[in-house]
Each structure stands twice: as C-alpha cells, then as structure tokens.
Amino acid sequence: MSDLNPVIANVTERVIERSRASRQAYLDLMDREADRGPDRRQVSCSNLAHAFAGAVEDQEALKAARGPNIGIVSSYNDMLSAHQPYGRYPDRMKIYAREVGATAQVAGGTPAMCDGVTQGEDGMELSLFSRDVIALSTGVALSHAMYDGVACLGICDKIVPGLVMGALRFGHLPAIFVPSGPMPSGVANKEKQRVRQLYAEGKVGREELLASEMGSYHSPGTCTFYGTANSNQMMMEMMGLHIPGAAFVQPGTKLRQALDRKAVHRLAELSGTREKTLARCVDEKAIVNAAIGLLATGGSTNHAIHIPAMARAAGIIFDWDDLSELSSAVPLIARVYPNGPGDVNHFQDAGGMGYVIGSLLEEGLCHRDVATVSDGDLSDYALEPGLGEDDTLLWREVGESGDSDMLRPAGAPFQPDGGMRLVTGNLGRGCFKASAVEKERWTVEAPCRVFQSQADVVDAFKAGELEKDVVVVVRFQGPRANGMPELHKLTPILGVLQDRGYRVALVTDGRMSGASGKVPAAIHVTPEALGGGPLSKLQDGDVVRLCAETGVLSTDADLGVREAVPDPEPAAGVGRELFAMLRIGADSAEKGGSAMLASAGL
Template identity: 55%
Template sequence: MKLHDTVASVTQRITERSRPTRSAYLARLEVALQRPPGAQRLGCANVAHAFAALPGNDKLRVVTEKAPNIGIVTAFNDMLSAHAPFQHYPDLIKAEARKHGATAQVAGGVPAMCDGVTQGTAGMELSLFSRDVIAMATAVSLSHDVFAGALMLGVCDKIVPGLLIGALQFGHLPTVFVPAGPMTTGLSNNAKSKVREQAAQGLVGRAELLAAESAAYHSPGTCTFYGTANSNQMLLEAMGLHVPGTAFINPGADVRDELTREALRTVLGSADFKCPPIGRVVDERCIVNAMVALLATGGSTNHLIHWVAVARAAGIVIDWDDFSALSDVVPLLSRVYPNGSADVNQFQAAGGPGFIIRELLDGGFMHADVLTDRAGGLREYTGIPRAAEGGRLQWDTTAVSQDETVVRPVSSPFSASGGLKLLQGNLGRSVIKISAVPDDRHAIEAPCRVFDSQDALHQAFGADELNQDLICVVRWQGPQANGMPELHKLTPPLAVLQGKGYRVALVTDGRMSGASGKVPAAIHVSPEAAAGGPLARVRDGDIIRLDANAGLLQVLVSEAEWAAREVLPMPETLRAANGVGTGRELFASMRRNALTAEEGACSWL
C-alpha cells in the first residue's frame, strides 16, 4: 500500500527539520558502537566491582566466556497496581538468560508515582517532572556501561516516556520494553464516572464514592481506561519496541511469563537476526508511526508533550503542527473510555493493537519499512499472542473486528480524522481532543470566569456561581508555574454543568490527559501564564471563542485594548505555596528551566 501523501510529507519535513540534531545523535551512537564490550574495555577493578555480586557461574560466563550481559531497569514497587507485577520479572529474565548462555543484572530502579493517588494534591505537581527524574535514573542505571542490551520494565504515565528518554541516551544498546498488562475489568468506567458526578453534586457521600473507586481499581495491573498509561503501551507496539502483542495481556494470564522470557530472547537476538540498537529503531518514521497510532486510537493528549520530549532525546524535532496535520487525515479506529464505553480489556478482545496496526499499515497510514526489535518488522506486530503446544508462543491475526463498537477497519472508521485539533489565536497555541465531544460543542463562545487554581473553581461550583454558559479559565498551571499537574479534579463539576444544559468549556495552561471526555477543553496553552503568556491578560467577563472546527482560541477584545492590558504576574502567595512541601523544593530548578509544553516541557535541554 502506498504511503498516504500527508504522512509522507509530515515525515519529510520532520526529517529535514531534524537533520542537524539527528546527525549529531547518530554520530554519537556510532562512536559507542565501535567500542569493545564493557567487561573487556574497563579496568580490572571496575569489572570486579560490576560483577562481584553475580553467582560464580554467571561471573565466569560474562568475564571469561564474554557472554552478553543484559541490564534490567525496573519501575517495580508494590504500592502501585501497574508496577507490582514486576516483582518477580528479574528472576524469570535471569533464568532465561542462563538458558541462552547469557547473564542479566538489575542495573537499577526508577521511581514510579501514580497520578491516580496524587490527583488534586500537592504531590501531583511533581508528576510531570518525575518523567525527567526517571530518565536520569535510567541513565544512572545504565552508566555502569557493562551491558550488551537492556530491558525496560515499566508501564504508566511518566514512567515509559522517562525510561525511553533515558534509554535513548544509550542508543547503541538493543532495548526491549516489558509491560505487565492491565488489571481485569471491575466497575465500568462509565459507572465510576457517574458516581463521581453524583459526589460532586453532594448526592452520594464518601463511603459510596470510595466503594465505587475501589471496585474500579481493584487488583494488580494498569487501570483499564485508555489514559496515558495504556496509550504508552499502544505507542510502544507501534514503534516495535515490545514483544509483539504484549501490551494488554493481563497479569497472571497463562502467556504473561512466557512473554517476559521472550523479551529476553528478543534482546539477545538470534543467529540470523541481531536486535538493532534502540537509537536506530527510533528514527523519524518510527516517531511518526507512534503519532499515527496515538491519533487513530484517541490516545492521551499527554503524549503531545511526552513524545515531543522522546523525539528530542533521539535528535528528532516534532511539534503540534505535525500532530495536527496527521490528525486531519488519520482515521479514528477505536473507541475506548473516555472516548467510548469500552475498557482496554474489551479493546484487546476486539482486536487490540494488532488489528489497529494492521489496518493502518494496509491503509497507508504507517511506515512499514522501519526497523523493530523483531526480525519480522512491524508486520509482526499485527497479531495477538497465545500459548501453543509445549508452552510456545503463537501469534494469531484477527482478520475482522470482533466488536465494531470498539474497533473498526479503515474502510469504516468512527471518524475520518483523529479527533485532535490545534487551536491558535490571541490566547496562544493549544490543543483540544474532540473525539468524545458532541458535535454541537465543538465551538463555544461565552463569557469567561478566571481561576488561579482547581480549588477556586470547585469553591465557585459549590457556591452555585457557575450555572450559566461559561468558559472557565484556569491559569498558573504550566510547567514553570507549578510543574503542570493534570486537572482531572475539574472534570466532574464541568460535566455536571454541561449535563444541566449549559454550554461550558475549559481553557488552561495545565494538562487533562484526555480525561475531559465530553467537555471541550483547550489545554497546554502556550506560552503559559507564568512565562508572561496571554492567559495572564484575561479578565473575568471577557468573551472567549473556542472553535475546534476553525482551529481558533481567542478572546474577543479589540487589538488596542488587548495590547494595552497589563500582563499580571503570578500571585506571590501562589508562587510561594507551589514551591513548598511534598518535596516540591527539590524541583525548583526544573520549574525554572522547563521548556514550553510544545517543546516537551523538558528540563534537560
């Protein structure tokens, strides 16, 4: 199938834009590839320290027999459901390595925080920058430089982008990502959301709300909605960095352990196929494939920040214009909550990533001629794994959707476009996800109410001050202001207002991850208010027009008045509060140095 013209042209302009930085990155990779293995290159004392804790036979293999040594970087902790299953993965991997004459070591651990735990609290202001901390921790783990390859054990929001950014600093290493899978289905996402809205209205109490939340989040594994964590897994499949089809296999499933062993076998390669260095796998075409997969599945808007940062780590420069151009032509092929009623287990049962990737390849929306971690290339990522005779893995192709309310072919998509729109105007640049927003809410013009925090909006909602057509502006929520927390706490009250028949929308320099659902939300507004961006000029009562159809985000004020308006500084009380407590003091330099959301909110460039 011929590659779609827009996909080809976006890839070409990314390649041209990235030529200097990508060339410099590849030059560094080539230098690293030319060096002898670490156990032969390092001094004797260095080698002795590196392998002192290995069992005798493993030490003999790696030092004397020059066997490949695989570094494991893990996000295991037993507090968070998504990462708890990783506890026993290293033992499986080490045992499998020995079977193949290799060794494996846990090179290091990275932190893994959960936005679900910290949502609406001060801890959430560490969340975005935890990605860069994880990247640094990954680099520290691999800095011992004695590895022939790496396995990355991580799943959730900032963890996978952080692991990927860190791994790309060691682009000469073959690297495979190893997920743990989603928890089984509990209380449906729709039912959970209904209880949240009831709680926001005071119709149910804490006991009822806690019971609903505990029924939804009930066991080891990733949350079952299609947020950032599960979008991560879809993107890694599309980039060819997983064992094919491993993303959404539940913890405890018969095939799960064998998929983990297969990850070790994949990174080792075989006699006729050598797993390529990750820095070569992640090229411009690979990044575009990830962007297309995100758009085709209605994935998390957080990746308009994270994958910009991932691309930069490989010397590749992408921006929101690229996402917008692709979104105009990439069809929406799945509806998974919050863009539908299904959860990721239903998505997997309907065909999952394999079905989506095959449809996108056959439709000319993805690059087929890319390197992946597997010999079969990206076509190998179009199947669903299962256990065959003798415990072997076998991949079955789903020829047709098993549920067209969840996944559809390119020939009959849910929408002809990806549902992501770039908004521009005198309020700056922003993005909106409209895949779940009713058509009659794609354009809203209304007076605004300006808030300096989530709590201030909640107080106004509780006092019945918002019962009208209204655009809520929540500012001072960008990377430099407070670390750009997700604002999921705003979804229930805004959904309640919309449910009452009011035309409401949100405009913010913070994040929503797509959890805005049916409420129109212009997010990631750049430049942010704390950097002197236009949101710092907005006043209560200004008429704002948010038009996803025309790509507009503007305040309807005369140019002269707008230019004359004072750019308000961030309130000192707010600035002081943002920097104190819950470890936020340690992130002050990251807030100071953060780039814009469109530049990946990177603190390391």
C-alpha cells in the same frame, strides 16, 4: 495494500528535513559510543569485581564473558498497581537469560509516580518533572557500561517516556520495553463517572465513592481506561519496541510469561548487532507512527507533550503542527473509554493492537518499513500472540473486528480524522481532544471566569457561581509555574454543569491527560501564563471562543493594552521546592516541557 498516504508522507519528510542536522549529530554520537564499548576486557579487574560481586549465580558466566549481559531498568513499586507485578520480574528474567547463555542484572531503578494517587493533591506538581528524573535515573543505571542490551520495565504515565528518553542516550544498545499488562475489568467506567458526578453534587458520600473507585481499581495491573499508561503501551507497539502484541495481555497468565521470556531471549539475540539498536529503531518514521497510533485510537493528550520530548532525545524535532496535520489524515478507528463504553480488555478482545496496526497498514496510514525489535518490520505487529502446543508462543492473524462499537477498519472509521486538534489564536496554542467530545460541543463561546487553582474552581462551583454558559480558565498551571499538574478535579464538576444544559469549556496551561472526558477543553496552552503569557491578561467576563472545528482559541478582549497579573510565588511542601531548578529550566509544553532536554541543548 495501499501506498503511503500523501499527508503522512509529507509530514514525515518535513520532520526528516527539519531534523537532519540534530538527528545526524545524535547518530554520530551513538556510533562513537558503539565503537568504544562495552568491551569489558578493557575494564579494570577491580571495576569488574565490584560489578560481579552481587551476581552470585552468574559470577562465573560474567567472569568468562560467556554471553551478553542484559541490564534491567525497573520502575517497580507496589503502590502503583501497574508496576506491582514487576517485583518478581528480575528473578524470572535472569532464568530466561541463562536459558540462552546470557546473563541479566538489575542495572538500576527509577521512581514511578501514580498520577491516580496524586490526582488533585500537591504531589501532582512533581508528576511531569518525574519524567526527567526517570530519564536521568535510567542514564545513571546504564552508565556502568556493563550491558549489551536493555530491558525497560515500565508502563505508566511519565515512566515510559522517561525510560525512552534516558535509554535513547544509550541508543547504541538494543532495548526492549516489557509491560506487565492491564488488571481485569471491574466496575464499568461509565458507572464510575456517574458516581463521581453524584459525589460532586453532594448526592452520595465518601463511602459510596470509595466503594465505586475500589471496584474500578481493584488488583495488580494497569488501570483499564484508555489513559496515558495504556496509550504508552499502544505507542511502544506502533514504534516496534515491544515483543509484538505484548501490550494488553493481563498479568499472571501463561501468555504474559511467554512474552516476557521472549523479550529476554530476543535481547540476547540482538546484543552485539547494530541494525536494531534503540537508536536505529526510534527514527523519524517511528515517531510519526507513534503519533498516528495516538490519533487512530483516541489516545492520551499527554502525548502531545511526550512525543516531542522522546523525539528530541533521538535528535528528532516533532511539533503540534505535525500532530494536527497527521490528525487530518488519520481516521479514528477505536473507541476505548473515555471515548467509548468498553475498556482496554474489551479492546484487546476485539482485536487490539494487532487489528489497529493491520488496518492502518492496509490503508497506507502508517510506516511499514521501520526497524523493530522483532525479526521483521511493523507487519509483525499486525498479528496477535497466542499459545500453541506445549504452551509455545506463536502469532496468528487477527481477522475481523470482534466488536464494531469498539474497533472499526480504517476504511470505515468512527470519524474520518484523528482525535486531536490544534487550536490557536490570540490566547496561544493548545490541544483539544475531539475524540472524547460530542461534535455539537466542539464550539463554545462564552464569558470566562478566571482562576489560579483547581480548588478555586471547586469553591465557585459549590457556591453556584458557575451556573451559566462559561469558559473556565485555570492559569499558572504550566511547566514553569508549578510543574503542569493534571486538573482532573475539574472533570466531574464541569460535566455536571454541561449535563445541566450549560455551554461549558475549559482553557488552561495545565494538563487533563488521557482521562480527558466529555467537556471541551483547550489544554497545554502555550505560552503559559507565567512570565506574561496571554492567559495572564484575561479578566472575568472576557468573551472566549474555543472551536475545534476551525481550530480557534481566542478572545475579543484587547490584550495588547493590558498588563499581565503578577506571577504567583512558587509553592513549597511535598518536595516541590526540590524541583525549583527543573521548573526554572523547563521549556514549553509543545517542546515537551523538559528542563533536562533544554539544559542539554537538545
């Protein structure tokens, strides 16, 4: 066992000092909330009757206040494969609660977008702000003051961060996040990528492309590549908000059911205590652990936005300088697609989160002494769950990595630093996911082509205008411009150009997320182009330099003498006009891109 790495210790102390006033204000609020409720003996009989009326089987227990009442906040829908299993969860969870003298009620639901369904479509412009809506929906669900603990049912991209942000405002209660697990592996991700590039080149048709995609996304459960959804589950383990080892156990298995049952039983145990409430679990060390897990496993770049936003909801200030400095000390110890050939099921089979956390703890690369929803500290998460006799739930040592091409010890990693780098310069600040890009491509310097939509880039590609060394700039894609959509339509065509031997890079104030692939990219660039950010002054032919090695994002053009191009008019349709207030009020990507947090003064 090693002492805590000094870089991690320094970053953590800096976050604590920076957050001292805001964190104390948050904890004071949570203490006041704990002091004044929930005490249903003080609630009017009419209010209670309304709350109990639908709970037919539990009315007597609720009326007599025989035990804790658990509020379930569910993001169930059956369009989103990862959330389809949640349809049956409430009935099961009510049974599990009764087993330990508790009750459970569905407190409310939240929306749950699938970024895979809206990818490249206008609806993607609602995606980032759906996180604020989810947080607000969670707040509405828990506002009834009927609950002694919270079970959060959510997995995918904006949904878990939104649940965290909303639940943290009720952080005087214990909360456990309950995943449903990944779908079984289908068509290999490399094969899926190959067919996508063939389609982009016009060498296969829609029938072949659809067959490949349906072979990849084929059943209930989380998509198996290591994108934002699965990075969410990793972070919940690193923060101690899951039952240990719950992240990547497939739906419909006995082990999955045993973990879900344990989550309900554990919430009943924690109800009424103050040591392991959500507010106490999500502290500065837990936030740093989430970032460490992201870096060590090469997780989704979306979390460069989500981690600061979740932190702010707990009164903690965390920025990209913190993330970049942690990256210098945290080694990359996992290669899960798109960073490697195997998917999250292979990752789980090789040792999964138990191996990752155990190895990081052994090398002093994360905080052990954090409050978790388990009996102990983060050491509990260095084990893997299993079933013993009579299908009883137990935890065991993970042992060595089951696949050294997938998981390596922190003392002998794939690379000595993490998968995320901060790039800065006269074009702003952005994120570069180095773990997905071959090192010889970390530096690109070339004339740029400037676009204002994905569709324009696709048209230029089809016209042969990008057959050269080029930095593709896609601007007016930030939070205030259009909600900061992901730009994955660009991945196949830029990959084709790169495979043809050209030096290619992407620079954008939009997002690429956890599916970011082999093309070097500076994403989330802030300040965004809207309102006169540096990207709004670039012109075709300006030489742009992007270098992950030195952390540079710059141009040799003299932007100081140029006028910004006019801001585009906001688009309407697919409900985008309803989100105008959130776009106008959003803060920068580095602060989390949230209108809700900005308007609340957090």
